Amino acid sequence: MKLEDRWLRETYVDLLIENAEKDPRIVIVEADLMKAGGTLRFRDAFPERSFDCGVQEANMIGVAAGMSAMGKIPFTHTFTAFATRRCCDQVTLSVAYAGLNVKMMGSDPGVTAEFNGGTHMSMEDVSIMRNIPDMIIYEPVDSVQLRAVFPQILEHYGPVYIRLLRRNAMQIFEEGETFTLGKGKKILDGSDVSIFATGIMVEEALKAAEILEAEGVHAEVINIHTIKPLDEDMVLESVGKTGCAVVAENHSIIGGLGSAVAEVLAENDPVPMQRVGVTDHFGEVGTTDFLKKKYHLMAEDIVEAAKSAVARKNR
Numbered sequence: 001m002k003l004e005d006r007w008l009r010e011t012y013v014d015l016l017i018e019n020a021e022k023d024p025r026i027v028i029v030e031a032d033l034m035k036a037g038g039t040l041r042f043r044d045a046f047p048e049r050s051f052d053c054g055v056q057e058a059n060m061i062g063v064a065a066g067m068s069a070m071g072k073i074p075f076t077h078t079f080t081a082f083a084t085r086r087c088c089d090q091v092t093l094s095v096a097y098a099g100l101n102v103k104m105m106g107s108d109p110g111v112t113a114e115f116n117g118g119t120h121m122s123m124e125d126v127s128i129m130r131n132i133p134d135m136i137i138y139e140p141v142d143s144v145q146l147r148a149v150f151p152q153i154l155e156h157y158g159p160v161y162i163r164l165l166r167r168n169a170m171q172i173f174e175e176g177e178t179f180t181l182g183k184g185k186k187i188l189d190g191s192d193v194s195i196f197a198t199g200i201m202v203e204e205a206l207k208a209a210e211i212l213e214a215e216g217v218h219a220e221v222i223n224i225h226t227i228k229p230l231d232e233d234m235v236l237e238s239v240g241k242t243g244c245a246v247v248a249e250n251h252s253i254i255g256g257l258g259s260a261v262a263e264v265l266a267e268n269d270p271v272p273m274q275r276v277g278v279t280d281h282f283g284e285v286g287t288t289d290f291l292k293k294k295y296h297l298m299a300e301d302i303v304e305a306a307k308s309a310v311a312r313k314n315r
Helices: 008-020 040-045 057-069 080-084 088-097 110-116 125-130 143-155 201-214 232-242 257-268 288-294 299-314
Strands: 002-007 026-030 050-052 073-079 103-107 136-138 160-164 168-171 185-188 193-197 219-223 226-228 245-252 273-278
Touching: 002 008, 008 026, 008 040, 008 143, 008 160, 026 057, 057 073, 057 088, 073 080, 080 103, 080 110, 080 125, 080 160, 110 245, 110 288, 125 136, 125 160, 125 226, 125 245, 125 257, 136 143, 143 160, 143 168, 185 201, 193 201, 193 232, 193 299, 201 219, 201 245, 201 299, 219 232, 226 257, 232 245, 232 257, 245 257, 245 299, 257 273, 273 299
Parallel strands: 026 050, 026 073, 073 103, 103 160, 136 160, 193 219, 193 245, 245 273
Antiparallel strands: 002 168, 136 226, 185 219
């Protein structure tokens, strides 16, 4: 693993520009965050296809819905808190209920909002979007994965919520790796415990697997990049082999990936399971590293959860 030398948002904007050159339907609709999102480059390249609604997130979604109804493919952007909490009704009715094709990017997920603090730090955005019918929720780990799946997001007709780290991502995957929207990606084989992780928690899951391996516990690590629809077959196949599970996410343990996995296991194959995530707290100001420690989102927390799950299985 290594830290990427460019912010993940730059890859996102590269992909927007690259695809907009080929597809005139692509437009961007912003809420006064072109600088934060890096889309000033897109505006410079396609000024007639760039729209800033100001600090009016609900209006932004309404504008994007109207553009989709006219045959465009709009990409909206704001911070996760405002992309979900603030305009939930517009996303639900104007986009999803209307069956429109809007791609919504929410940046700075979970603790990565850092110094913007609790008002901008959404721990519940996945939970909100999971409850909206026909919504796809996608969270890329690194630029390799984002580049590979972006064409599939474009090809899919319907609402997509992209949960995007703006800053430098830890590169987990090698160039040329393939991914399928809606399908998980196994990174490590294991026999003792399944670790399902998304976003920045994939790095922590891999570190945890190393620690566990040194202690004789063989962890299987699976990246769930598409949180909805969940790859239920991969979840059940993995726990069918290991007999227990841990879910690690940069999000509240209520209603997010952990809840999605728990629902599948409860209805199909109940096994010991532990959730690693934010436990019913608001966010606060701090660096990502500080907040990961405060909210117990570290590799050591995954290790303890894995040991607990294995112990329960063995009982």
